[in-house]
Amino acid sequence: xxxxxxxxxxxxAVLRDAPRGSAVGLALREASLGDRIALAAFGVISLLAAIGxxxxxxxxxxxxxxxxxxxSWSHPMGTDDVGRDMFSRVLAGIPSTWLSALAVIALAxxxxxxxxxxxxxxxxWIEAVLMRITDAFLAFPAPLVAIAVIAAxxxxxxxxxxxxxxxxWPYYARIVRAEVRALLVRPNVDAARxxxxxxxxLILRHVVPGxxxxxxxxASLDIGGLITVLxxxxxxxxxxxAPSPELGAMTARGASSLLTAWWVPVMPGLAVFALALxxxxxxxxxxxxxxxx
Amino acid sequence: MxxxxxxxxGQMVLVLLALTLVVFLLQRISPVDPVRAAVGxxxxxxVVEAARKRLGYTDPVYVQYVRYxxxxxxxxxxxxxxxxxxxxxxxxxxxxxxxxxxxxxxVLGIPMALALGTLSAARTRGxxxxxxxxxxxxxxxxxxLAALGIxxxxxxxxxxxxxxxxxxxxxxxxxxxxxxxxxxxxxQPAVTLDALKHLVLPALCLAALxxxxxxxxxxxxxxxxxxxxxxxxxxxxxxxxxxIVLRHTLRNSAGSALAMGGLMFGxxxxxxxxxxxxxxxxxxxxxxxxxxxxxxxxxxxxVTLLLGAVYLLVNTVxxxxxxxxxxxxxx
Numbered sequence: 001x002x003x004x005x006x007x008x009x010x011x012x013a014v015l016r017d018a019p020r021g022s023a024v025g026l027a028l029r030e031a032s033l034g035d036r037i038a039l040a041a042f043g044v045i046s047l048l049a050a051i052g053x054x055x056x057x058x059x060x061x062x063x064x065x066x067x068x069x070x071x072s073w074s075h076p077m078g079t080d081d082v083g084r085d086m087f088s089r090v091l092a093g094i095p096s097t098w099l100s101a102l103a104v105i106a107l108a109x110x111x112x113x114x115x116x117x118x119x120x121x122x123x124x125w126i127e128a129v130l131m132r133i134t135d136a137f138l139a140f141p142a143p144l145v146a147i148a149v150i151a152a153x154x155x156x157x158x159x160x161x162x163x164x165x166x167x168x169w170p171y172y173a174r175i176v177r178a179e180v181r182a183l184l185v186r187p188n189v190d191a192a193r194x195x196x197x198x199x200x201x202l203i204l205r206h207v208v209p210g211x212x213x214x215x216x217x218x219a220s221l222d223i224g225g226l227i228t229v230l231x232x233x234x235x236x237x238x239x240x241x242a243p244s245p246e247l248g249a250m251t252a253r254g255a256s257s258l259l260t261a262w263w264v265p266v267m268p269g270l271a272v273f274a275l276a277l278x279x280x281x282x283x284x285x286x287x288x289x290x291x292x293x
Numbered sequence: 294m295x296x297x298x299x300x301x302x303g304q305m306v307l308v309l310l311a312l313t314l315v316v317f318l319l320q321r322i323s324p325v326d327p328v329r330a331a332v333g334x335x336x337x338x339x340v341v342e343a344a345r346k347r348l349g350y351t352d353p354v355y356v357q358y359v360r361y362x363x364x365x366x367x368x369x370x371x372x373x374x375x376x377x378x379x380x381x382x383x384x385x386x387x388x389x390x391x392x393x394x395x396x397x398x399x400v401l402g403i404p405m406a407l408a409l410g411t412l413s414a415a416r417t418r419g420x421x422x423x424x425x426x427x428x429x430x431x432x433x434x435x436x437x438l439a440a441l442g443i444x445x446x447x448x449x450x451x452x453x454x455x456x457x458x459x460x461x462x463x464x465x466x467x468x469x470x471x472x473x474x475x476x477x478x479x480x481q482p483a484v485t486l487d488a489l490k491h492l493v494l495p496a497l498c499l500a501a502l503x504x505x506x507x508x509x510x511x512x513x514x515x516x517x518x519x520x521x522x523x524x525x526x527x528x529x530x531x532x533x534x535x536x537i538v539l540r541h542t543l544r545n546s547a548g549s550a551l552a553m554g555g556l557m558f559g560x561x562x563x564x565x566x567x568x569x570x571x572x573x574x575x576x577x578x579x580x581x582x583x584x585x586x587x588x589x590x591x592x593x594x595x596v597t598l599l600l601g602a603v604y605l606l607v608n609t610v611x612x613x614x615x616x617x618x619x620x621x622x623x624x
Contacts, residue, residue: 139308141604143563145315147581148597151590152319228434228502229560232567235436237585251436255571259455262444269437276432284428 027289035285042282045275048091049098056088060245068261078263080254086263090271093245097234098275100161101227105219107165112172113208113215119173120180121203131177137170143229150238157240160233168226175218179211186210213290221287224280231272247272297616297623305609310362312601316594317361321354323590330374330591370595375587380595384577388599389470390458391565391576394499396471397492398561402500402507403554409504410511410550414519415538427512430505435564438498439571446494454491456573461487495572499564503557510553514546548615548622555611562600 031039058064063083071078077086119130142164149163183189184207192206233239234248242249247268254264320327328345329336336344345351349360364370370380413423447455454460458472465472465479473492476485518524519542527537562578569578577596584592616622 136308136311139304139605139608140312140315141559141562141601143559144597144600144604145312147563147566147585148316148319148593151585151588151593152323154324154588155585224432228432229563231434232436232563235434235567236570236582248434248436251440252570255436255440258440258443259448262440265440266437266444269434269440272434273432273437276434277429280428280432 031285031289035288038278038281038285041278045094045098045278046102049095052091052094056085056091058085058088060084060089060092061243068257068264070261071263077267078261080250080264081257081261086267089245089250090247090268093247093250093268094271094275096157096240096244097227097230097247097272100157100230101223101275101279103161104164104168104226104230105222107161108168109172109215109219111165111169112174113176113211115169116173116176116178117180117203117208117211120177120184121207127177130173134170134173137167138174140167142167143232146229146233147236147238150233155238155241160230160239164226164230164233168222171222172215172218176211176215179214180207183207183210217287217291220283220285221280223283224276227272227276227279231276294616294623298613301609301612301616305605309602309605312605313362313365313598314358316598316601317358320361320590320594323588325374325588325590327371327591330372365598370598371591373584373589373592373595375584375589375592380592383580383592384595384599387575387577387580390472390574391569391578393471393473393488394492394495394569394574394576395561395565397496398499398503401493401496402504405500405504406507406511406550406554409508410546411515411538411543413508414512414515414542415534427505427509430501431509433501435498435502435567436571438501439495439568442494442498443571453494454487455494456571458491458575459484459488460491495568495574498568498572499561502564503554503561506557506560507550507554511543511546511550514549515542518542518545548619551611551615555608558604558607562604565600 028036053060061084063079064085065075065079065083067079067081067083069075069079069083071086075085075087077090080086080089115130115134119127119134146160146163146167149167150159153159153163189202189206192202197205230239231248234246235252237249237252239246239249250268251265251272254261254268257264258266328341328348328350331348332340332344349357352360368381370384372378373380373383376383409423409427413420413427443455446453461484464484465475465481467475468478469475472488473485476482476488515538519538524537524541527541532541565576565578566582567578568574569576570582573579577599581593581596584590612622
């Protein structure tokens with residue numbers, strides 16, 4: 001086997017900052033059809049979460065028909081125990097589940113990225129302390145402890161987001177730390193360091209961007225599972241309080257009428273399933289596109 | 294190996310202490326006043342303050358924490374606001390039903406994980422369908438599986454009962470507390486059979502998510518191993534594809550699957566509350582679920598400590614098993 005000739009080195013090229021944006025564009029152009037459909041579905045759900053409540057045919061909070069009407073053309077998902085339109089209620093419930101999942105992922109990756117980068121670049125006792133704390137959090141049964149945290153703070157959507165986020169970041173801190181440590185000894189980082197730029201700029205411009213792809217992959221694979229966890233917490237009454245339409249809480253409320261009006265508990269459950277499925281698909285697509293190892 | 298085991302057990306104790314610290318601090322920020330709970334809602338303020346001093350709630354925080362840990366180790370877990378009973382005796386009352394359910398979940402879940410993992414990795418007919426099933430099941434919330442399961446197996450097919458632990462009014466309560474075993478011991482096999490029927494649906498709903506997660510890890514491990522040199526050698530030697538998968542890839546993937554199985558106990562315990570609620574299962578999951586709307590934090594804290602300890606113990610045992618099987622992990 002012949003060794004390919006090394007690419008000619010353009011003077012100064014090594015020291016320039018990496019071109020921005022092109023990685024995403026390149027990945028999108030190379031994505032398979034299935035991956036593109038998955039990402040499109042992700043976009044559609046996000047759009048639905050943004051405008052869903054305003055396109056709902058009925059007010060999700062007021063009775064519009066007799067109670068327990070089976071699904072029909074005028075009420076595609078039937079009506080609930082007081083005659084509210086289930087379709088409108090499910091549409092109104094999508095934002096809190098979907099946006100909560102995205103918010104938790106964003107917050108958890110942010111905390112994880114800061115702590116992971118700090119640990120990897122500081123080293124010494126700072127790294128030791130940060131990683132011991134991370135390990136302790138990582139060893140907790142997160143969904144179980146989340147129940148206790150929310151119950152202590154008092155059930156509300158904000159408390160759920162806070163509780164789940166502070167239990168979700170350790171995973172990302174580990175990933176980011178490992179990646180940043182690996183990147184710190186790369187030749188391009190050595191070159192940047194020797195060019196005399198500040199340590200701050202070195203880390204923020206030459207090391208951290210390199211850790212973005214693997215973090216995005218991990219985060220996108222996390223969304224589906226997180227949605228089912230958040231829905232389970234909502235089922236237990238640990239989400240927004242009663243009158244607001246939450247998918248998990250709607251199933252819990254409708255469970256007593258399962259055998260007489262199956263659509264009341266099943267429809268919100270199916271909505272959670274659809275959200276988590278799209279989350280998983282999009283996660284797999286992002287994984288295919290960005291993870292070349 | 295002994296040094297590794299000692300270090301790993303020491304680690305477990307430290308994390309357990311961290312967990313008690315978290316629960317202790319949550320107890321302090323929760324709106325529940327344990328002293329008020331102990332003396333009753335009608336007691337005068339003087340009685341409450343006297344009890345506060347007597348019960349040690351005026352001591353420094355670290356003294357209270359040490360006492361809290363001491364009580365927890367001794368099985369003393371405050372008093373539930375909802376039932377008015379000590380949380381520890383509530384847990385003893387509801388714990389065995391949950392243990393029976395979790396054991397049934399393992400009995401159904403482990404073969405499920407093995408089947409999903411190996412069959413979806415093997416290039417046999419239908420493995421594509423299995424892969425779709427793996428993706429779909431991993432997105433299904435347990436309350437949806439429970440609702441659909443009850444509709445299908447109870448209402449449509451009439452194969453299984455919908456809710457509860459038994460249809461019999463007068464069932465044996467001893468000596469083990471596990472209804473299936475007690476039925477046999479007391480010579481009532483009909484009770485055992487009925488209890489088993491009641492176990493199937495909730496156990497399946499609990500087993501689905503962990504089995505899929507473990508199955509996916511197993512599948513990944515098997516596929517990675519199928520590309521390894523030792524498998525090419527086995528193929529060249531003319532071994533059956535079935536033997537290659539079962540002997541040369543499944544064993545090598547067992548460690549990571551076991552680790553995933555240990556982690557899945559966290560999801561399992563949280564879903565226990567959901568599934569026991571839907572199936573009206575008289576266990577500690579339903580106990581927690583009923584405590585949430587009443588703001589009964591001592592009850593939630595007690596169950597969190599118990600299940601958290603079980604979770605840590607399971608994962609420590611998993612780590613030790615892995616290290617026993619693979620010396621490279623004893624670092």
